[in-house]
Every structure is written in structure tokens, then in C-alpha cells.
Amino acid sequence: RKEVEQDPGPFNVPEGATVAFNCTYSNSASQSFFWYRQDCRKEPKLLMSVYSSGNEDGRFTAQLNRASQYISLLIRDSKLSDSATYLCVVNSGGGYNKLIFGAGTRLAVHP
Amino acid sequence: EAGVAQSPRYKIIEKRQSVAFWCNPISGHATLYWYQQILGQGPKLLIQFQNNGVVDDSQLPKDRFSAERLKGVDSTLKIQPAKLEDSAVYLCASSPIRGRENGYTFGSGTRLTVV
Numbered sequence: 001r002k003e004v005e006q007d008p009g010p011f012n013v014p015e016g017a018t019v020a021f022n023c024t025y026s027n028s029a030s031q032s033f034f035w036y037r038q039d040c041r042k043e044p045k046l047l048m049s050v051y052s053s054g055n056e057d058g059r060f061t062a063q064l065n066r067a068s069q070y071i072s073l074l075i076r077d078s079k080l081s082d083s084a085t086y087l088c089v090v091n092s093g094g095g096y097n098k099l100i101f102g103a104g105t106r107l108a109v110h111p
Numbered sequence: 112e113a114g115v116a117q118s119p120r121y122k123i124i125e126k127r128q129s130v131a132f133w134c135n136p137i138s139g140h141a142t143l144y145w146y147q148q149i150l151g152q153g154p155k156l157l158i159q160f161q162n163n164g165v166v167d168d169s170q171l172p173k174d175r176f177s178a179e180r181l182k183g184v185d186s187t188l189k190i191q192p193a194k195l196e197d198s199a200v201y202l203c204a205s206s207p208i209r210g211r212e213n214g215y216t217f218g219s220g221t222r223l224t225v226v
Contacts, residue, residue: 004153043202043217044154087153096166097142097206099215101153 001026004102006088012108017078021105023071023088032091033064035073037084038104044087047073078109113137115218117203123224129191132221136184136205143180144215145188146202154202160186161208193225 006023013019025033033050048055050062050071061074071088088102116135124130136143142161146154157176159167162183171178175194180186190197200222206215 041222043219045217046215096159096161097208097215098156098159098167099144100156101146103151103153 002102003027003092003100004088004090006102006105008103008105010106010108012110013078015078015080015109015111017109018074018076019078019107020075021073021086021088021107023073023102025069025071025088025090025100027090027092027100028066028069030069030090030092033071034089034091034099035060035062035071036087036089036101038087039084044101047086075107078107080109080111083107083109115203115205115216117201117218117221119221120219121222121224123226124193126195126225127192129189130193130223131187131189132201132203132223134186134188134203134218136186136203137216139207140205140215141183141208142206142215143186144204144206145178145186146204146217147199148202148220149199157188190223193223195225198223198225 004025035047036044037047038044050064054063059076063072085104085106087104090100092098118133144159145157148154157171158178160180163180178188200220202220204215204217
């Protein structure tokens with residue numbers, strides 16, 4: 001079983017749609033969680049951290065369920081510029097700052 | 112703040128040749144990582160340094176890959192000899208020791224094609 005699993009997509013949605021991505025992780029000792037965004041042929045960039053209480057940044061909402069080892073990202077009112085791959089990322093803990101990446105979910109927003 | 116610098120941006124080599132990549136992390140970041148990202152996959156950690164010591168190289172193919180971080184700053188990753196399956200983007204990232212809540216910063220990567 002992979003340490004971080006995501007639905008690979010692609011998700012093809014019209015502008016203005018709401019889209020949700022899901023992710024599960026296997027290591028219950030994981031300490032922190034993130035969503036990264038990766039544009040085509042670019043490096044991954046931090047989109048947002050994910051907290052147990054849930055957190056929101058504009059149109060983006062992230063949720064963490066530690067009991068189910070499940071992470072989600074909700075994007076409301078999708079824009080063309082949201083088209084990218086979204087990587088679910090888990091800090092594996094164990095005393096070092098080591099990030100484990102999922103394979104990513106591709107999002108394509110069309111007019 | 113200057114970002115993570117990597118060079119070269121692109122490299123094409125023939126199989127069985129050698130290649131080296133260079134990374135300069137963000138100033139003051141103690142931890143440096145090399146990741147391999149194969150097309151369609153997420154980045155996979157190859158090696159992690161804290162200052163100039165290795166803390167994790169469990170997924171580094173040590174028969175052909177080597178890395179060093181002299182003086183705890185710049186790092187080089189070498190492949191010798193290269194195989195076709197080494198074609199990927201090699202990403203360097205850095206973080207402060209206490210950066211667990213903030214993720215870390217990637218360089219723009221080196222795209223390697225082995226033919």
C-alpha cells in the first residue's frame with residue numbers, strides 16, 4: 001500500500017464549479033499535512049497546510065480527519081488558473097522533516 | 112529571499128554516461144533534499160541531509176547514485192552510469208530544521224533525459 005494515495009483524475013470541470021479532492025495516508029504517526037500545487041513543467045509549490053480544525057484560504061478549504069487518516073481539498077468557484085496538479089503531502093514524522101508526496105490529482109478547468 | 116537554485120535546467124545524455132546536478136539551498140536552511148519525479152508520478156525522496164550529514168538515503172539506488180553536501184551548504188547529486196529509467200526531473204528542496212509546519216521550498220529542477 002502506498003504511503004499517500006490520491007485519485008489521479010483528471011477532473012475536468014467548468015469555470016465556477018466546486019471540486020473536491022481526497023487523499024488517504026497510511027502512517028498514523030504522521031505529524032503535519034499539506035496540499036501542494038504543481039503546474040505543468042514546474043516545481044511543486046505549497047498551496048496550504050492542513051489542520052485538524054480545518055482551514056480556509058479564499059476559495060480553498062482543507063480538512064483533516066486523523067481518525068480516518070483522510071485529507072481533503074475543496075475548491076469553490078473554479079478559475080481557469082486553477083488548472084494544475086494537486087499533490088497531497090504528509091510529513092512522515094519520525095524526528096525529521098520528511099515529506100511524502102502522493103501521485104497528484106490533475107485538475108482541468110474549462111471555459 | 113533568494114530561492115533554491117539548481118543547475119543545469121536540462122540535460123540529455125546517453126545511457127551508461129555520467130551526470131551531475133548541483134543545488135544551492137536557501138541561505139540558513141539546514142535541511143536539504145533531493146527528490147526524483149518521474150512523469151505522471153509524485154516526487155520521490157532520494158536523500159535527505161541535515162547540515163552535511165545524511166539522515167535518510169533509504170530510496171537512493173546506491174549502486175549508481177551518490178550525493179554529497181560539503182560544508183552543509185551546496186549539494187551535488189551524481190548518477191554513474193545512467194539508465195533509461197533515470198529519465199526524470201530531479202528536484203532539490205530545502206527547509207529550516209523547525210519547518211515542519213511550513214512545508215519546504217523546491218528549486219525549479221533539472222530535467223534529465225537518458226537516451
